Amino acid sequence: MDTKNIMIVGVGGQGSLLASKLLGKLLVDEGYDVKVSEVHGMSQRGGSVVTYVRFGDKVYSPVIEDGEADFIVSFEKIEAARYVKQLSKDGTVIVNTQEIDPMPVIIGAAEYPKDVLTEMKDKGVNVDAIDALSLATQAGSAKASNIVLMGRLAKYFDIPYEKWINAIENSVKPQFIEMNKKAFELGYYC
Amino acid sequence: MKKLLIGNAAIARGLYEGGCSLISSYPGTPSTEITEEFAKFSDTYCEWAPNEKVAMETAFGAALQGKRSACCMKHVGLNVAADPLFTMSYTGVNAGLVICVADDPGMHSSQNEQDSRHYAIASKIPMLEPSDSEECLEFAKLAFEISENFDTPVFIKTCTRVAHSQSIVEIGERTEVTKEYAKNGAKYIMMPGNAIKRHPFVEERTKALTEYADTSGINRIEKADNAEFGIITSSTSYQYVKEVFGDSVSVLKLGMVNPLPINLIKDFAKLVNKIYVVEELDPIIENHCKSIGVDVIGREVFSILGEFSQKSIAKAFNIQDKYSVDLDTQIPVRPPMMCAGCPHRGMYYVLARNKVTVLGDIGCYTLGAQPPLCALDSTLCMGASVSSIHGFNKAGGTETEQKTVCVIGDSTFMHSGVTGLINIAYNMSNSTVIILDNSITGMTGHQQNPTTGYSIKGDPAGKINLEDLCHSVGINSVRVVDPYNLDECEKVLKEELNKNEPSVIISRRPCVLLKYVKPKTPLKVNTDKCKGCKKCMKFGCPAISFKDGHAKVDTTLCIGCEVCKQLCAFDAFESEVK
Numbered sequence: 227m228d229t230k231n232i233m234i235v236g237v238g239g240q241g242s243l244l245a246s247k248l249l250g251k252l253l254v255d256e257g258y259d260v261k262v263s264e265v266h267g268m269s270q271r272g273g274s275v276v277t278y279v280r281f282g283d284k285v286y287s288p289v290i291e292d293g294e295a296d297f298i299v300s301f302e303k304i305e306a307a308r309y310v311k312q313l314s315k316d317g318t319v320i321v322n323t324q325e326i327d328p329m330p331v332i333i334g335a336a337e338y339p340k341d342v343l344t345e346m347k348d349k350g351v352n353v354d355a356i357d358a359l360s361l362a363t364q365a366g367s368a369k370a371s372n373i374v375l376m377g378r379l380a381k382y383f384d385i386p387y388e389k390w391i392n393a394i395e396n397s398v399k400p401q402f403i404e405m406n407k408k409a410f411e412l413g414y415y416c
Numbered sequence: 417m418k419k420l421l422i423g424n425a426a427i428a429r430g431l432y433e434g435g436c437s438l439i440s441s442y443p444g445t446p447s448t449e450i451t452e453e454f455a456k457f458s459d460t461y462c463e464w465a466p467n468e469k470v471a472m473e474t475a476f477g478a479a480l481q482g483k484r485s486a487c488c489m490k491h492v493g494l495n496v497a498a499d500p501l502f503t504m505s506y507t508g509v510n511a512g513l514v515i516c517v518a519d520d521p522g523m524h525s526s527q528n529e530q531d532s533r534h535y536a537i538a539s540k541i542p543m544l545e546p547s548d549s550e551e552c553l554e555f556a557k558l559a560f561e562i563s564e565n566f567d568t569p570v571f572i573k574t575c576t577r578v579a580h581s582q583s584i585v586e587i588g589e590r591t592e593v594t595k596e597y598a599k600n601g602a603k604y605i606m607m608p609g610n611a612i613k614r615h616p617f618v619e620e621r622t623k624a625l626t627e628y629a630d631t632s633g634i635n636r637i638e639k640a641d642n643a644e645f646g647i648i649t650s651s652t653s654y655q656y657v658k659e660v661f662g663d664s665v666s667v668l669k670l671g672m673v674n675p676l677p678i679n680l681i682k683d684f685a686k687l688v689n690k691i692y693v694v695e696e697l698d699p700i701i702e703n704h705c706k707s708i709g710v711d712v713i714g715r716e717v718f719s720i721l722g723e724f725s726q727k728s729i730a731k732a733f734n735i736q737d738k739y740s741v742d743l744d745t746q747i748p749v750r751p752p753m754m755c756a757g758c759p760h761r762g763m764y765y766v767l768a769r770n771k772v773t774v775l776g777d778i779g780c781y782t783l784g785a786q787p788p789l790c791a792l793d794s795t796l797c798m799g800a801s802v803s804s805i806h807g808f809n810k811a812g813g814t815e816t817e818q819k820t821v822c823v824i825g826d827s828t829f830m831h832s833g834v835t836g837l838i839n840i841a842y843n844m845s846n847s848t849v850i851i852l853d854n855s856i857t858g859m860t861g862h863q864q865n866p867t868t869g870y871s872i873k874g875d876p877a878g879k880i881n882l883e884d885l886c887h888s889v890g891i892n893s894v895r896v897v898d899p900y901n902l903d904e905c906e907k908v909l910k911e912e913l914n915k916n917e918p919s920v921i922i923s924r925r926p927c928v929l930l931k932y933v934k935p936k937t938p939l940k941v942n943t944d945k946c947k948g949c950k951k952c953m954k955f956g957c958p959a960i961s962f963k964d965g966h967a968k969v970d971t972t973l974c975i976g977c978e979v980c981k982q983l984c985a986f987d988a989f990e991s992e993v994k
Contacts, residue, residue, distance in 0.1 A: 238752065250420045250582055260420055261548075263522045263581035265446075271783065272958055273752030286546075288581035288652065291727035293738030308747045314794055315739045319503040328750035332961045333788045336748035349741055368972065
């Protein structure tokens with residue numbers, strides 16, 4: 227199988243680490259060669275963060291470049307637009323419609339771009355937009371947006387539903403399993 | 417058992433399996449997780465040292481005593497540890513000694529992009545360079561063998577993309593190794609009469625290691641039939657080369673980058689018509705090839721700056737760009753910033769309001785340089801704030817002394833700020849040093865340090881009292897302020913700046929991300945009272961934005977520090993009643 231590329235992007239502190247941990251574990255269990263790459267450090271302080279997940283028969287590079295991502299899973303609206311140049315021709319952007327103002331917007335030096343999803347669609351990008359924050363809150367915690375989005379991503383894969391659930395059970399603390407399973411379900415079926 | 421591990425965790429596993437009994441390190445991105453992961457093993461010793469020099473000397477001592485040991489640091493940390501490094505090359509080791517160093521091409525989290533391979537060459541110490549997590553584990557184990565067989569410390573060098581990328585590794589068993597300690601002054605007392613006899617040993621050792629590089633298999637040729645050209649590469653660059661070319665070109669993959677092989681490179685040159693060298697940062701392999709008479713292409717087509725990727729390699733070979741969407745909308749940048757409720761922000765606000773010159777240092781608080789606070793004037797390296805304010809004030813005189821401070825974190829102060837403070841006390845400048853004490857090593861992800869009272873494993877440990885330490889080196893005026901109290905900070909700042917003696921202000925409040933710091937009720941804005949003057953926006957708190965003519969608090973971010981309340985002339989910030 228050719229290498230498949232998934233990017234997880236968002237704002238530092240939104241839980242991309244758990245999402246990539248879950249994906250990585252699942253894909254290793256499925257028997258793929260897997261590489262997951264992220265940059266720690268500065269990015270934890272509310273900055274823009276990106277994680278690369280690559281899997282296939284044999285994966286070499288740990289990074290995903292322009293035009294290579296099969297999926298971009300974005301935890302925040304304009305972060306999807308920031309990284310969309312890395313999407314492949316037939317790729318899909320799964321995006322949480324939540325808006326988080328970056329510092330230039332907070333201090334009034336820039337405007338929050340409102341219509342990026344429309345512009346992406348106009349340029350032929352497959353955009354799958356969901357309100358992951360509301361769904362996560364419905365599941366029991368605003369912090370579970372990451373798992374809602376993983377549920378949405380799962381729809382595009384042939385991997386059985388139960389295997390994703392197993393991966394969740396093995397990646398989160400026992401007291402949060404039920405809530406995260408609910409979040410995953412809401413993302414999958416919304 | 418197969419596991420998906422980041423390179424750093426794989427190095428920790430490899431060191432553990434290789435019988436490592438002690439690690440002493442100072443945290444630094446992207447090296448930190450090696451030590452953190454190693455601390456999780458119960459049958460070994462692991463610690464945070466105050467700085468990299470102390471860490472390296474601690475590891476040296478343990479190896480001398482007879483236990484396999486290691487120390488880990490980022491590239492700039494190796495500058496701090498360079499003094500013991502060069503002479504450890506002469507003494508060699510008893511039990512194996514491994515130095516892990518992580519470079520940061522692209523400067524994701526660093527102040528420069530120096531290439532650590534120069535240190536291996538200069539100190540004549542072998543350096544292994546893994547290209548993925550599997551090699552991280554293998555090379556860490558192998559490093560101890562090389563260390564003992566050749567009587568030398570051994571480097572394992574990574575970069576951000578190897579240190580922080582996860583790939584699959586096979587977990588193995590641990591081997592225990594213990595050597596007897598025997599007094600051997602000729603080998604371990606490096607005074608001139610002894611050192612002069614050790615230098616020839618070092619030169620012979622390099623020859624032996626070069627033969628090892630040629631023959632051991634750590635450097636390997638991957639031959640492709642009918643290949644147009646060949647590529648010499650190592651580290652993550654190898655992965656990019658394979659991503660672009662697969663098995664269609666011949667590759668000399670280097671796992672050991674010091675000393676570099678000679679015969680193997682010459683043999684490789686016979687196999688191909690043309691050779692490219694693909695290496696990030698400085699042209700070290702390239703210059704070596706040229707020095708042994710092998711013609712190669714390197715910096716003519718590849719950049720000396722930043723990280724590579726499959727894209728940059730493809731571009732260098734004129735392989736066409738892939739399809740890519742371009743949006744017309746400009747997306748505003750999203751830089752990292754100090755968190756909502758960060759205790760550093762209050763002190764920075766006071767400094768900015770008083771238009772004080774601020775010599776800065778390395779840590780989360782370097783983020784105070786950004787708008788809207790723009791509170792810093794310089795940042796150089798760990799500890800430099802305290803040493804350079806002394807020079808700044810000596811050069812500028814009384815007028816400068818009265819409007820200049822330096823800021824340094826608690827961990828950075830313990831690392832190398834205290835020596836600068838000793839200089840201020842000894843050579844008498846009226847400098848004002850502000851220690852931003854958030855009671856943790858923040859930027860690298862919350863590591864304990866000598867002022868926190870806890871060890872790397874979270875057990876109670878010795879606790880250095882900052883006030884006593886400052887007093888003891890000769891600073892009479894040591895004041896402690898709460899950075900959430902702006903008036904107090906301003907009053908103490910003005911008093912200390914005007915004193916005719918050196919002083920230390922300890923701005924003390926724990927990092928809001930620490931588990932024991934419980935957030936208070938978030939504030940809200942009373943829009944009847946808010947006049948839209950935007951004074952609170954000058955504070956740069958990410959929880960406060962300006963919407964529809966009024967300030968607005970993001971209650972998911974606000975931790976109720978209430979500093980914004982002190983800024984507002986109209987009492988518009990109110991505690992939410994639950």
